[in-house]
Every structure is written in C-alpha cells, then in structure tokens.
Amino acid sequence: MARQLIGLWFMSALLALAANSLRPDGIAWVGDWSPEARIGGNSGGSRVISLEESAERFETGDAIFVDARSAAEYEAGHIQGAISFPWQDFDAVFESVFPLLPEDRPLIVYCDGEACSLSKDLVQALAELGFSNARVLVNGWSVWRAHGLPIEGGGGE
Amino acid sequence: MTAGMTFSDSDKRGGGNIHWVRAGLRVLFGVVFVTASIDKIANPAAFAEVIFNYQILPDAWVNLAAIGLPWLELVIGLAVIAGIWLPGALLWGNLLLAAFIGVLVFNISRGLNIDCGCFHAAAGDADPAEMWWTVIRDAALLSVGLYLSWTASAAEN
Numbered sequence: 001m002a003r004q005l006i007g008l009w010f011m012s013a014l015l016a017l018a019a020n021s022l023r024p025d026g027i028a029w030v031g032d033w034s035p036e037a038r039i040g041g042n043s044g045g046s047r048v049i050s051l052e053e054s055a056e057r058f059e060t061g062d063a064i065f066v067d068a069r070s071a072a073e074y075e076a077g078h079i080q081g082a083i084s085f086p087w088q089d090f091d092a093v094f095e096s097v098f099p100l101l102p103e104d105r106p107l108i109v110y111c112d113g114e115a116c117s118l119s120k121d122l123v124q125a126l127a128e129l130g131f132s133n134a135r136v137l138v139n140g141w142s143v144w145r146a147h148g149l150p151i152e153g154g155g156g157e
Numbered sequence: 158m159t160a161g162m163t164f165s166d167s168d169k170r171g172g173g174n175i176h177w178v179r180a181g182l183r184v185l186f187g188v189v190f191v192t193a194s195i196d197k198i199a200n201p202a203a204f205a206e207v208i209f210n211y212q213i214l215p216d217a218w219v220n221l222a223a224i225g226l227p228w229l230e231l232v233i234g235l236a237v238i239a240g241i242w243l244p245g246a247l248l249w250g251n252l253l254l255a256a257f258i259g260v261l262v263f264n265i266s267r268g269l270n271i272d273c274g275c276f277h278a279a280a281g282d283a284d285p286a287e288m289w290w291t292v293i294r295d296a297a298l299l300s301v302g303l304y305l306s307w308t309a310s311a312a313e314n
Contacts, residue, residue: 001244001245001248003245004242004244004245004246004248005245005248005249007242007245008229008232008233008236008242008245008246008249009229009249011232012225012228012229012231012232012233013225013228013229015228015231015232016224016225016227016228016229019198019224019228020201020224025201025202026201026224027201027202027205027220027223027224028220029220029221029224030217030220030221031205031216031219031220033209033216033219034216113212113269114212115209115210115212117206117210
C-alpha cells in the first residue's frame with residue numbers, strides 16, 4: 001500500500017514538474033501573495049493604502065470610503081461615512097452609486113479579510129472607468145474596527 | 158464448502174450485478190477526479206487564486222499546491238478507472254476528499270466565503286448554503302470511495 005501511495009504521488013509530481021516547466025504559462029513555484037503584489041496597479045504602482053494614511057485622510061475628510069461588501073454587511077456596520085458599493089451587485093447598483101463618486105478625490109475601497117478580493121476587483125473596475133485615485137485598504141473593515149476608528153451602522157461586531 | 162471461498166467468488170455465486178455496480182462506481186469515482194483535474198491543470202494561476210482564497214496554506218505553499226494537486230487528482234482518477242494500484246489510488250482519493258471536506262467545514266464555521274476570500278458577517282447570506290452543498294456532494298463521493306476501498310481490500314484478502 002505504501003509503495004502504491006508513494007508511486008502515485010511520485011508520478012503526479014513528475015508530471016506536474018514537467019508540465020509547469022515546459023508550458024509557456026507556467027506559474028512561479030513560489031508566488032508573491034502579498035497585498036501589494038495582488039493589488040498592483042497597471043502603471044506598476046501599488047493600489048494599496050495603509051491604515052495610517054487612510055485614518056489621516058478620514059480626519060482631513062478629503063477621501064471617500066467605499067464599502068465593497070454586500071448591502072447586508074454594510075447595514076450591519078461600516079466605516080463612518082462610507083458609501084455602499086457591493087462588488088457582487090456591481091451592475092445592479094452602478095447607476096445609483098456612480099454619481100456619488102467624485103473623480104477628483106481619493107477613493108478608499110475596503111472589504112473584510114486579508115484575502116478578500118471584493119475591494120481589489122472594485123478598485124480595478126473603478127480604475128478602468130477613470131478613477132485613478134481608487135486604492136484598497138486591505139482587510140479594511142477588520143483593521144479599522146480593531147484600531148477603534150469611527151464606524152456606524154447596526155451591530156458592528 | 159464456503160470456508161475457503163474468497164469474497165470475489167461469493168460475488169460470482171451471488172450474481173454478477175454487484176460486480177457491475179462496483180465497476181460503475183469505480184469508473185464514476187475516477188471520472189469525477191479526472192474531470193475535476195482538467196480545468197485546474199489548464200488554469201494553474203486561477204486555481205492558485207482559489208487555494209489562496211481558502212486561507213489555509215501558508216502563502217509560500219499556494220503555488221506548489223496549485224501546480225501539484227491537479228496532477229495528483231488526474232493520476233488518482235486514471236488509476237481508479239483502470240483498476241491499477243487500486244487500494245493506493247482509492248486511499249489517496251479518500252484522503253483528498255476528507256481534506257476538502259474538512260477545509261470547507263472549517264471555512265464555513267469561520268464565515269469565510271471562498272469565492273472572494275472574504276469574511277461575511279451578515280446573517281442570511283446564501284454563500285454558506287452553496288458551500289454546504291459542496292460538502293454534501295464531497296461526502297457522498299467519499300462514501301463511495303470508502304465502499305470501494307473496503308471491497309478492494311476484501312478482494313485482496
């Protein structure tokens with residue numbers, strides 16, 4: 001049995017090694033999954049904004065915060081003053097939300113979770129629509145609350 | 158008279174139907190694994206993102222898993238269909254299924270939506286229901302695999 005287990009694994013490992021090495025679209029053996037690498041901008045610059053800078057911009061009031069989570073999650077609690085723009089309902093809410101987004105002010109887009117792709121996807125879509133100032137606050141909802149920064153809405157926990 | 162009879166002999170005496178049922182289940186089990194592997198082999202980058210969204214493996218292992226796992230699934234599936242190294246192939250298949258189920262249940266319990274890698278806090282989201290259906294489907298397949306493993310071991314003995 002052990003020989004079969006090892007043999008099957010060895011065979012698959014050889015095939016995987018050969019396939020990934022020979023194919024033109026093979027991926028790196030060890031990938032860079034940092035937020036900066038995952039959410040990089042087309043011009044090479046990062047589309048990630050730090051919590052510190054986000055908090056500063058919140059204080060000065062020059063940025064608009066955008067919540068990419070579902071409407072239900074937004075209602076349960078969100079960063080104070082944030083606009084709800086659920087990525088997964090993009091087409092349905094686009095027309096009502098779009099007029100609320102100023103092109104000349106920074107947009108700070110957030111969702112919940114280190115790996116959450118909602119904010120990344122929304123920022124990329126906004127960038128294609130001309131909002132070059134849109135950036136992602138990674139794991140925004142959790143880190144904002146963890147640092148006791150202003151929130152509003154029901155629950156919040 | 159029956160003392161020295163093997164399990165497969167009693168099958169033949171009991172009718173050939175159970176043999177065909179087992180063969181059918183074996184092919185089904187193998188085909189599921191082969192089918193599951195194809196898209197992942199074709200799109201390793203997309204599969205890496207799926208693995209990342211599960212938020213289970215360290216970042217350094219994500220690409221290795223995305224490269225190796227689909228080929229293991231393919232080899233397991235083909236081995237089961239062909240009846241080659243059957244006990245080992247079935248054990249690998251069952252181990253993978255058990256691991257997938259465990260990871261899904263763990264992510265459901267911590268509220269992680271694997272589609273987007275995001276946590277959802279609002280009650281009533283449909284996402285956990287979809288994940289539970291996947292758990293049920295995988296559990297059904299695992300029960301088939303365990304049955305096949307049992308019959309394969311009994312036939313060897």
